[in-house]
Amino acid sequence: MKDLQSKSQWLFVMVAVAAITMVSGSATIWTSAEAQEGGGLPEGFTKGNLAALPSAEMVEAGKRVYFTKCVWCHGVDGAGDGPAADRLWPRPRNFNQGTFKIRHTASGELPLFDAKKPIPGQNDLFETVTHGLPGSAMPSWEGILTEEQRLQVLSFVTSQLVKDRKFDDKETETQTVLQLDGIKPIPPTxxxxxxxxxxxxxxxxxxxxxxxxxxxxxxxxxxxxxxxxxxxxxxxxxxxxxxxxxxxxxxxxxxxxxxxxxxxxxxxxxxxxxxxxxxxxxxxxxxxxCERDVNGEPLPIDPLTDKPKVNFVIRSGPVEGDISDDPENEMWTKRERRIVLFGGQITHKPRNFVNRIDDVWVKSLYNDKEIVFLFQWDDRSKSVATEKLPFEPTEVNLDQYGIKEQASKTGEPGSIAAQQNQYTVYNDAFAFQFPVKWQELPAPIKPRFLWGDQKYPVDIVKWDANGTIKAYAGTGWDQDFEDRDDFTEKLKVLKQEWKDGRWTLMVSRPLKGDYDEDTKFEMGKYIPTVFFAWDGHNGDIGRKMAVSAFYYTIQEPPIPKETYIYPTLIAIGVVVLEGWVLTRRANKKKGKTL
Amino acid sequence: MKTLIGGLLGGAIILVLALLSVGILPATSLKLVEGYMPMQMLFELGISVLVFALMSRLLSMGGISLPRFWQGILFWAFILLYLKFRVYPPIPFSVRAMYGTVALIAVFMWMSSNEEDWKKFKQPILNVLDAGTPFHKALRTTYLIALPIILWGYSYNSFLPNLDEPVELRTVHPAPPASTKVHGKTFVLQTSQNPYRVNPEGKYDQEYTNSKIVEQAMGRLLKPEANPWDEKAEGYLKYVREGGEIFFQNCHFCHGDNLNGRGLHAFAFNPIPANFTDPGTIAQLQETFIFWRVAKGGIGLPNEAFPWASVMPPWEQHLTTDEIWKVILFEYWHTGYYPRTWD
The missing domain is CATH 1.10.760.10 (Cytochrome c-like domain)
Structure with a gap:
């Protein structure tokens, strides 16, 4: 169905392209012929004309949009220095130089913008405002601003805030346009x-x-x-x-x-x-x-967030005998993986406004003794602290050691964007927490996502890139961790490897521990789970980290016998019913013919 | 002639539905007008019935008459597809199943309205049961074998343990306390006022400030004469700008650049951040309620609102009381809503 859908969509696009080419055919052929004769133009590009400047009314109307929506990040003069700028990475665009990232025009040229033509493929800036820049703080403005308002604000930006260049200056500006719609794609064989x-x-x-x-x-x-x-x-x-x-x-x-x-x-x-x-x-x-599901199909993307859709249940699959420590073993490769998304820890100081780890893929298996988790996440650098840290690993309140959050107003030199790659390097780390004595929690109460609370403590397992793994008790966001040495002895790192920008970590923990201190797993029960990740090169340590929402870990029960018995009974019943209908019909016919 | 037009129209309706169902035509392209949906649906279905009748007459005139049995089946299939693909926003399966059953009964009534029709309807079924021809015999054998297998698979699937996310109902706006203590000062929610909601004379003035908020039209743009970024902006508008600065240094990460709850980190969290542009959030609440929620954050919620899951910071840890009031001022200004009052 899915395949059919994309194929038929493709067909539709092809037909549309063909139709457009037929209508504008002569013009296209002429320009590309000229391009070839003229030489010097890269393959696939043709000379374009600079668009006319937008009217003064458009610019004036756009100013109103700008000072309602854009000024907060891009600043009064469009220099990318609005109030939000210093805590963002990438920093908001500085419009003054007329440098824009996503274009159909040749390198170094101004992007396509025509206030009268909001056509996809022919208006780069309009598309950027419409769809936003995923992965950055620039949101999609479609559905918030009308098409007209988006063109207005761009009229203002291009004519007033781009200061070093002029969109209509024929002397200095050229437009060499990639003819994307005219180029036949090569199928991804x-x-x-x-x-x-x-x-x-x-x-x-x-x-x-x-x-x-x-x-x-x-x-x-x-x-x-x-x-x-x-x-x-x-x-x-x-x-x-x-x-x-x-x-x-x-x-x-x-x-x-x-x-x-x-x-x-x-x-x-x-x-x-x-x-x-x-x-x-x-x-x-x-x-x-790009990441795909088990069948090699694109992941479903949530249109509201532009991220893969999330399923909050992490299923752990049953295994008889030992669990392999090789992620390439069939028992792991066949296992379904789930994506866990991370945000910065922005609840308590020091807040982490830029988290460089934004997701982790999780798989899990269990046998009669242990439950094993396989985590894989992208991290551009392997970080291991070179010096001994001045604080104990159990400490979480680290302000006195200078672990501070980014100030809100620093000016460009001190902004988050400028600070990147200059942090003291700590260990990459990963942790997950379960409630202790979850069996006794009155539903739907859970211990707080950030290391539990006094009343409901949590069982935290934390791994550090230097190879240590430890069990802690968490009793609140501002409480130092307590060692649980008994349980630490039972934890195992089955595999830890950083290779080509990706960490692979496999951790084993017993299914049952001490009831009062460690989480005891039970078949088929939903155990609330929170994940944490630290990127050592991002200066992540203590509460400066990435954190997930509540997920659930569940031990998939082996399929019960009833699941086979009842459907079989039903099928037998149907066969009997069929026999009855046929006999009845045959008898009736016989009766009639007799 | 009329029947010909009817027939073509019927073909067109089926084509549109087919395009909708394979996704070439996006489901949102033929919008039903909000509020008139049932009437439109009935109208469209009524037209379809009429057109199909003409179509079947056209076919029988052309010598290819469709057996009554298949007419019934196809019409029922049409209704099911119509409900699934034509109606947008989509209706849940349970409701579709209900409508589908009603449609099935209607088709049966139509088929059995007189003895002759009923016979015609029954005939294909009886043919298969009797297996008079080799074709019917093959068909009967296929049915006899396939039916138990399909039912086995279906019931096996429904007997598999269900491992979906458990459903938990969360109260989004819980009852507020009578008063709240922030930075050593007690604020009584019934009587406290935003100290920055003032007119040029410095008096608390809702009417004046409400006249300066953004326009409640598409885009929610500022009024040209009330621009907080105007260098000469004083009093209320200056406070709005200061509140906006605080918002964009602290809050937009979750609540979004347009205050619609779609910020940079929002995707990772559950419950998702509040959407202030939704008429069901700040527009329904008193300013002091917001003050309490902002100051105490997720951790300060009562249990019915799931304090353990909310990542909303207790802002008293990050902001001064004045800054909190200014942010609230900005949120109402930017969304174009009035705070609800106690009277």
């Missing part, structure tokens, strides 16, 4: 993807994006035009691609970004040194890396 995987090595993409495309290459030396540290995209999380236009699995968007480059960043345009065919192979390869 195995062959094309394989060619792409070779090309990303050839074209040195992996120098920044990493051998496996997790953005872990040259991750700590990259800066944008304004000198702020910047990180290469993680190809496995296409929903965070800024240019995804809320359609993350669409390969065209990757083709576009790759062809035009990302202005203001170290990401160049590859239009000059790749053929169109090569670009499709690379785009197909990058798209093929």
């Amino acid at each position: 195995e062959e094309s993807i394989k060619k792409g995987s070779e090309l990303v090595v050839d074209k040195k993409c992996i120098e920044c994006h990493g051998v496996n495309g997790r953005g872990d290459g040259n991750a700590f030396n990259l800066k944008d035009d304004w000198g702020f540290p910047i990180q290469p995209a993680d190809w496995h999380k296409c929903w965070n691609f800024r240019g995804s236009r809320q359609d993350p699995y669409e390969v065209k968007n990757i083709f576009r970004t790759f062809s035009t480059g990302v202005n203001g960043t170290p990401m160049p345009s590859f239009a000059d040194n790749t053929t169109i065919e090569e670009r499709w192979h690379i785009a197909n390869f990058v798209q093929s890396l």
